[in-house]
Amino acid sequence: xxxxxxxxxxxxxxxxxxxxxxxxxxxxxxxxxxxxxxxxxxxxxxxxxxxxxxxxxxxxxxxxxxxxxxxxxxxxxxxxxxxxxxxxxxxxxxxxxxxxxxxxxxxxxxxxxxxxxxxxxxxxxxxxxxxxxxxxxxxxxxxxxxxxxxxxxxxxxxxxxxxxxxxxxxxxxxxxxxxxxxxxxxxxxxxxxxxxxxxxxxxxxxxxxxxxxxxxxxxxxxxxxxxxxxxxxxxxxxxxxxxxxxxxxxxxxxxxxxxxxxxxxxxxxxxxxxxxxxxxxxxxxxxxxxxxxxxxxxxxxxxxxxxxxxxxxxxxxxxxxxxxxxxxxxxxxxxxxxxxxxxxxxxxxxxxxxxxxxxxxxxxxxxxxxxxxxxxxxxxxxxxxxxxxxxxxxxxxxxxxxxxxxxxxxxxxxxxxxxxxxxxxxxxxxxxxxxxxxxxxxxxxxxxxxxxxxx
Amino acid sequence: xxxxxxxxxxxxxxxxxxxxxxxxxxxxxxxxxxxxxxxxxxxxxxxxxxxxxxxxxxxxxxxxxxxxxxxxxxxxxxxxxxxxxxxxxxxxxxxxxxxxxxxxxxxxxxxxxxxxxxxxxxxxxxxxxxxxxxxxxxxxxxxxxxxxxxxxxxxxxxxxxxxxxxxxxxxxxxxxxxxxxxxxxxxxxxxxxxxxxxxxxxxxxxxxxxxxxxxxxxxxxxxxxxxxxxxxxxxxxxxxxxxxxxxxxxxxxxxxxxxxxxxxxxxxxxxxxxxxxxxxxxxxxxxxxxxxxxxxxxxxxxxxxxxxxxxxxxxxxxxxxxxxxxxxxxxxxxxxxxxxxxxxxxxxxxxxxxxxxxxxxxxxxxxxxxxxxxxxxxxxxxxxxxxxxxxxxxxxxxxxxxxxxxxxxxxxxxxxxxxxxxxxxxxxxxxxxxxxxxxxxxxxxxxxxxxxxxx
Numbered sequence: 001x002x003x004x005x006x007x008x009x010x011x012x013x014x015x016x017x018x019x020x021x022x023x024x025x026x027x028x029x030x031x032x033x034x035x036x037x038x039x040x041x042x043x044x045x046x047x048x049x050x051x052x053x054x055x056x057x058x059x060x061x062x063x064x065x066x067x068x069x070x071x072x073x074x075x076x077x078x079x080x081x082x083x084x085x086x087x088x089x090x091x092x093x094x095x096x097x098x099x100x101x102x103x104x105x106x107x108x109x110x111x112x113x114x115x116x117x118x119x120x121x122x123x124x125x126x127x128x129x130x131x132x133x134x135x136x137x138x139x140x141x142x143x144x145x146x147x148x149x150x151x152x153x154x155x156x157x158x159x160x161x162x163x164x165x166x167x168x169x170x171x172x173x174x175x176x177x178x179x180x181x182x183x184x185x186x187x188x189x190x191x192x193x194x195x196x197x198x199x200x201x202x203x204x205x206x207x208x209x210x211x212x213x214x215x216x217x218x219x220x221x222x223x224x225x226x227x228x229x230x231x232x233x234x235x236x237x238x239x240x241x242x243x244x245x246x247x248x249x250x251x252x253x254x255x256x257x258x259x260x261x262x263x264x265x266x267x268x269x270x271x272x273x274x275x276x277x278x279x280x281x282x283x284x285x286x287x288x289x290x291x292x293x294x295x296x297x298x299x300x301x302x303x304x305x306x307x308x309x310x311x312x313x314x315x316x317x318x319x320x321x322x323x324x325x326x327x328x329x330x331x332x333x334x335x336x337x338x339x340x341x342x343x344x345x346x347x348x349x350x351x352x353x354x355x356x357x358x359x360x361x362x363x364x365x366x367x368x369x370x371x372x373x374x375x376x377x378x379x380x381x382x383x384x385x386x387x388x389x390x391x392x393x394x395x396x397x398x399x400x401x402x403x404x405x406x407x408x409x410x411x412x413x414x415x416x417x418x419x420x421x422x423x424x425x426x427x428x429x430x431x432x433x434x435x436x437x438x439x440x441x442x443x444x445x446x447x448x449x450x451x452x453x454x455x
Numbered sequence: 456x457x458x459x460x461x462x463x464x465x466x467x468x469x470x471x472x473x474x475x476x477x478x479x480x481x482x483x484x485x486x487x488x489x490x491x492x493x494x495x496x497x498x499x500x501x502x503x504x505x506x507x508x509x510x511x512x513x514x515x516x517x518x519x520x521x522x523x524x525x526x527x528x529x530x531x532x533x534x535x536x537x538x539x540x541x542x543x544x545x546x547x548x549x550x551x552x553x554x555x556x557x558x559x560x561x562x563x564x565x566x567x568x569x570x571x572x573x574x575x576x577x578x579x580x581x582x583x584x585x586x587x588x589x590x591x592x593x594x595x596x597x598x599x600x601x602x603x604x605x606x607x608x609x610x611x612x613x614x615x616x617x618x619x620x621x622x623x624x625x626x627x628x629x630x631x632x633x634x635x636x637x638x639x640x641x642x643x644x645x646x647x648x649x650x651x652x653x654x655x656x657x658x659x660x661x662x663x664x665x666x667x668x669x670x671x672x673x674x675x676x677x678x679x680x681x682x683x684x685x686x687x688x689x690x691x692x693x694x695x696x697x698x699x700x701x702x703x704x705x706x707x708x709x710x711x712x713x714x715x716x717x718x719x720x721x722x723x724x725x726x727x728x729x730x731x732x733x734x735x736x737x738x739x740x741x742x743x744x745x746x747x748x749x750x751x752x753x754x755x756x757x758x759x760x761x762x763x764x765x766x767x768x769x770x771x772x773x774x775x776x777x778x779x780x781x782x783x784x785x786x787x788x789x790x791x792x793x794x795x796x797x798x799x800x801x802x803x804x805x806x807x808x809x810x811x812x813x814x815x816x817x818x819x820x821x822x823x824x825x826x827x828x829x830x831x832x833x834x835x836x837x838x839x840x841x842x843x844x845x846x847x848x849x850x851x852x853x854x855x856x857x858x859x860x861x862x863x864x865x866x867x868x869x870x871x872x873x874x875x876x877x878x879x880x881x882x883x884x885x886x887x888x889x890x891x892x893x894x895x896x897x898x899x900x901x902x903x904x905x906x907x908x909x910x
Binding site: 071072073074078089095110111112114133134136158188189191316321324325327331332342343369373374375377407408410435441442444447448451 | 494526590779782845860896897
């Protein structure tokens with residue numbers, strides 16, 4: 001038996017099984033391509049990252065499982081049952097969060113550029129509106145006043161991180177490296193510290209606004225390993241702002257960007273390590289500045305979802321070329337429309353398992369290709385795999401984050417169905433798309449309907 | 456008056472107008488973000504590239520306007536009225552082509568990896584099935600035999616292009632350069648010449664298959680400027696194959712990849728230049744090998760659609776930072792979910808016009824940002840533009856190709872509506888998406904509906 005995860009293994013009969021259900025059986029029952037989401041893997045991931053912080057942090061910890069990584073309603077319902085929150089963006093994600101029964105106190109509303117309608121919804125629901133800039137702060141105050149309600153807000157900050165200016169971060173997306181400090185200083189979100197202090201003063205003077213939190217999410221600095229440095233600098237700056245304004249946040253949201261483990265790839269820092277280091281940095285720096293330890297919010301997306309999702313495809317054809325390219329292509333019935341994770345530090349390199357014959361011997365180097373018209377539609381490039389045959393069922397591991405949420409319909413190709421598996425049961429949680437779905441918004445102008453075609 | 460195209464100018468009142476309709480009026484009537492497609496620009500582009508080849512080529516020319524660049528039903532209807540064809544991929548694009556009333560003789564069915572259902576549909580419709588590999592050829596024969604019909608096919612070829620092995624092609628997508636020859640030899644489509652000759656012999660022996668055409672599309676070699684070299688090599692190899700098999704194609708499909716003009720960018724070769732050079736290369740090389748000049752098919756996508764489409768957004772907010780980033784961000788109500796053209800040699804750098812004040816004076820350098828949660832959601836980076844104000848209507852030019860067809864729904868953000876404009880009239884041809892549309896495939900397992908949320 002090969003074990004790929006706590007709920008994913010090859011069983012006794014050499015067939016890949018997720019929560020005890022054979023993946024080839026899922027392929028036969030629901031068709032391919034197919035996403036498979038494991039309820040208990042989501043629970044396990046959520047619980048582990050929650051405990052990694054809650055066990056060491058001296059105040060409440062709210063894990064807002066990142067919605068942009070997986071906005072499925074069923075996946076969200078699992079998080080709600082676990083007592084988790086979410087970082088909604090805009091009306092669509094807020095709708096999913098509330099339809100799933102989320103506690104509004106655990107939901108934050110993100111975005112640098114919210115519409116009036118979105119701000120109204122956040123006020124309606126009583127969720128924490130993470131305000132990006134002075135224009136938005138003004139708009140939130142205006143909308144709240146018109147509604148006769150109080151808007152709960154936090155303000156988003158950008159850090160200088162000048163001590164990291166000379167550092168280069170390199171991954172598959174940034175082969176030439178980028179500076180975490182430059183990234184953080186110049187990206188589109190949040191306010192520089194001086195503008196932040198100004199915004200706090202403005203918010204303090206606004207009657208219909210309750211300033212409750214600070215939001216920080218760097219992304220690259222954390223991924224580059226500087227989570228202690230960024231956290232200390234963040235809380236130091238909040239100490240300065242408290243000295244200037246008297247205000248300290250009741251909620252501190254440190255965002256996401258925690259690298260998750262992936263089968264067959266190098267292990268990142270453990271979440272327990274993130275929890276210990278970040279918790280200590282906040283607690284000690286708050287103490288130094290005489291600030292109460294705030295409620296901690298975090299927004300892990302990839303960590304919650306990635307290992308909970310498989311993508312299952314079937315081999316349709318092979319092509320070998322021994323004279324010109326000297327390579328072999330294997331064609332499957334999925335395609336890169338559904339492998340579009342834009343934040344993946346490994347650039348979508350996912351471990352592939354022959355689900356119907358996990359321990360198959362032998363090896364050949366192939367390109368695994370999708371069925372679209374694009375030369376770039378390669379799902380695995382020059383990958384060493386066991387010899388593949390027409391009819392084989394392949395499972396791409398660790399596909400639960402960002403792939404479905406960024407999927408497109410190029411070539412008018414309908415998207416996969418998604419099933420959830422749980423303790424030996426399975427059910428569709430996202431029905432398979434049809435051509436009629438993809439074309440459902442099309443209409444021809446009347447003036448083009450009546451003329452004849454040219455010869 | 457500033458003229459951006461034959462149908463696109465600033466009119467007399469400093470407002471951008473497309474086919475005589477003011478773009479700010481379209482924004483007010485239909486809302487933003489909004490795609491605007493000009494019927495007569497599509498006609499003009501189609502006619503020009505058709506004539507560029509038909510005026511110089513000694514046999515019939517069929518322009519198969521690339522479906523993957525724009526699979527809109529209304530856009531397709533315009534091509535049908537012009538007498539054009541299309542390169543359908545799979546059932547979805549074939550459905551669009553046939554719903555729009557295409558002549559099946561002008562439709563080709565592409566793809567390296569077609570399902571049985573797709574092959575059946577191609578046989579039903581009598582369209583030319585462009586077969587990629589021996590497995591597919593076998594499947595086509597099997598399906599045609601079962602259906603008791605004859606499958607019209609062409610075979611796709613890959614070329615050695617060894618004379619270009621040392622050449623480097625460089626563009627914004629390939630800053631370090633790639634070899635057009637290596638690209639062409641090793642990509643996933645088609646057969647090497649020796650395998651091609653074998654496949655011709657197999658097809659000649661198949662009762663239910665009518666081998667009518669040859670399909671070639673290199674992409675990078677053409678874009679790199681080697682359209683004469685690749686065409687000569689292509690027809691030379693077909694001459695060799697004729698010598699071996701006695702077969703010559705009745706249809707020669709040379710694919711797409713013709714670089715189109717874009718406002719404000721360097722001018723590529725004219726389509727008349729492509730037409731002259733390619734026509735001469737085919738005619739002379741056919742004569743050399745004693746082959747009849749085949750019907751010429753081409754598959755220009757970008758050329759037909761790109762300049763026919765605007766994308767219109769509204770400015771929501773500004774943010775200036777004079778202490779940390781020293782830059783200015785302008786936030787609009789569109790986002791990069793709808794700017795995802797993966798084949799763009801200029802990496803989505805589109806000219807931006809202030810539609811409500813085209814001649815506005817002054818300049819500032821800004822990042823134009825979308826409203827999603829992603830730091831990379833930048834629609835124009837460090838771009839010099841006139842000073843922008845909240846409420847301004849911006850038009851991104853040359854957005855008609857690949858942006859809508861690759862659009863996604865990340866952050867559960869509904870996609871734009873599309874209107875077609877024509878001689879002073881306008882109408883919706885793709886209705887605006889709603890959150891309900893985006894969530895229409897979601898369902899929660901019954902076992903998750905009944906439990907209480909944790910605290």
